[in-house]
Amino acid sequence: MSLQKKAFSGISWTFIEQFGSKAINFTVQIVLARLIAPEEFGLLGMILIFSAVGNSLTDSGMSQSLIRSEKPDEDDFSTVFTINLALSLFLYLVFYIAAPLISSFYDQPRLTDLIRVYSITIVINSLFIIQKTRLTYELNFKYQMKAQLPALLLAGLTGIVMAYMDFGVWALVYMEIVLGLSLTIIYFFQTRWLPKMKLYRHKLKEHFYFGYKLAISGIIGRIVKNIFPLIIGRYFSAAMVGYYTRAVTMKDFPIVTFSNTLDKVLYPVFSKIKKDENLKQAYQKTQVLALLILTTIMLLLILTAHPLFAFLLGDKWLPAVPYFQLLCITGIFYPINKYNSNILKVKGRTDLYLKMAVIVNVTLVIGILLTMKIGIIPLILAQIANSIIAVLINIYYANKFIDYPLQEQVGDILKTSFPGLIAFSAVFSLMYFTPIFENLIDVVELIVTGGLFLFILVAIHFFFKTWSMQEMIKLLKATPLGKPLKRK
Numbered sequence: 001m002s003l004q005k006k007a008f009s010g011i012s013w014t015f016i017e018q019f020g021s022k023a024i025n026f027t028v029q030i031v032l033a034r035l036i037a038p039e040e041f042g043l044l045g046m047i048l049i050f051s052a053v054g055n056s057l058t059d060s061g062m063s064q065s066l067i068r069s070e071k072p073d074e075d076d077f078s079t080v081f082t083i084n085l086a087l088s089l090f091l092y093l094v095f096y097i098a099a100p101l102i103s104s105f106y107d108q109p110r111l112t113d114l115i116r117v118y119s120i121t122i123v124i125n126s127l128f129i130i131q132k133t134r135l136t137y138e139l140n141f142k143y144q145m146k147a148q149l150p151a152l153l154l155a156g157l158t159g160i161v162m163a164y165m166d167f168g169v170w171a172l173v174y175m176e177i178v179l180g181l182s183l184t185i186i187y188f189f190q191t192r193w194l195p196k197m198k199l200y201r202h203k204l205k206e207h208f209y210f211g212y213k214l215a216i217s218g219i220i221g222r223i224v225k226n227i228f229p230l231i232i233g234r235y236f237s238a239a240m241v242g243y244y245t246r247a248v249t250m251k252d253f254p255i256v257t258f259s260n261t262l263d264k265v266l267y268p269v270f271s272k273i274k275k276d277e278n279l280k281q282a283y284q285k286t287q288v289l290a291l292l293i294l295t296t297i298m299l300l301l302i303l304t305a306h307p308l309f310a311f312l313l314g315d316k317w318l319p320a321v322p323y324f325q326l327l328c329i330t331g332i333f334y335p336i337n338k339y340n341s342n343i344l345k346v347k348g349r350t351d352l353y354l355k356m357a358v359i360v361n362v363t364l365v366i367g368i369l370l371t372m373k374i375g376i377i378p379l380i381l382a383q384i385a386n387s388i389i390a391v392l393i394n395i396y397y398a399n400k401f402i403d404y405p406l407q408e409q410v411g412d413i414l415k416t417s418f419p420g421l422i423a424f425s426a427v428f429s430l431m432y433f434t435p436i437f438e439n440l441i442d443v444v445e446l447i448v449t450g451g452l453f454l455f456i457l458v459a460i461h462f463f464f465k466t467w468s469m470q471e472m473i474k475l476l477k478a479t480p481l482g483k484p485l486k487r488k
Helices: 003-035 038-059 062-068 074-106 111-118 120-126 129-137 141-164 169-191 201-235 238-271 276-312 315-346 350-371 376-402 406-433 442-464 467-476
Strands: none
Touching: 003 141, 003 169, 003 238, 038 074, 038 111, 038 120, 038 169, 038 201, 038 238, 062 074, 062 129, 062 201, 074 111, 074 120, 074 129, 074 201, 111 120, 111 169, 120 169, 129 141, 129 169, 141 169, 201 238, 201 350, 201 376, 238 276, 238 315, 276 315, 276 376, 276 406, 276 442, 276 467, 315 350, 315 376, 315 406, 350 376, 376 406, 406 442, 406 467, 442 467
């Protein structure tokens, strides 16, 4: 099978996996949100930063090195598995000992036991990272889909049953543990692979040299990303943490579903493309299509946020709506930053990837320091400003390798997003300056608002025959990814 056919097959299976996974998780989260109080979600949100850092440290970026390698062998996989497991056990011990100190920082005594139990997921996750990496290297995403969906169903049912039995935040904790154990067992029976539990120094040196810079940048990014619940919990309340994390979860659902589908497949595919010209063509098309889809989704969510939250989660979650709407703006910039930064990984320039990550996150930390005591809205505005700064930085570095400069990228971005902004402005004006949407029940408002926005958007694209929509139609007709864009 050719690389292009593998890519399209991989995207198909990965989309099924990602959409199915996120649909299951989204449904489970909606049910849990109605059974568990925002304060309980807030408690878990306070400790997510520690598990995020733990998972980054455990892998140390070495799985990315395996995927990028031309022909990794059993010695490569066993070496990375062994070091991952050893690091996960060490980190669990660290978090177990530090749990009382973290609990004291938040002045939340319940966190001690929560941290000690939830941190077990770091060890469990290290047990299936390499099996999943092997399947990704082989572009075998069908097996990953068959593992992910049953594991999520089992974990989701566990969480719902425990929430119904009034376990509160513990339902969320054990749901994650069941998910990790299920994936470990399923991946073992799928791959039938057992590591040798040996370390080969030359292999460790090779993968660690590539991966440690990715690990550092990942740790920095995860700390900064997850520091928001930490700050909110420290200066405000557990309920406010719950509202913020719920807004993030709702915003991330479409972004992670779509972007992870492409990234999971296209990173190994792009790594196999040797000519910079072909890489630019494939990358350019990917970014334009991702931006078209995610801009449409984010603008639609901003318009329908209030009826969406009321209908799905209930009125008790409505304080999260303004946070959600602002966070959706950051989602528009996500594909631009994601795919530009991936070029550096594909080219093996993890040193530049780390440098870029440090610059972006330092600017975000400055924004946090300036706004953290003012309120949650200013904190989110700092994220939006940082997303714009990150776009400029990511484009600058990516241009060094694929000749896709700022002026050209900005032109593509504006052409792709402009129809959505026009449709958004039209519907927004109708909502706030006319009585058309007054006194509608939530589900009707949701359907009318969303339908009107999509109708206007599609009409604009087809009336002006926008090149982004033409490329979308070509993709649906299975046009090969590597062909150049044809602009009108």
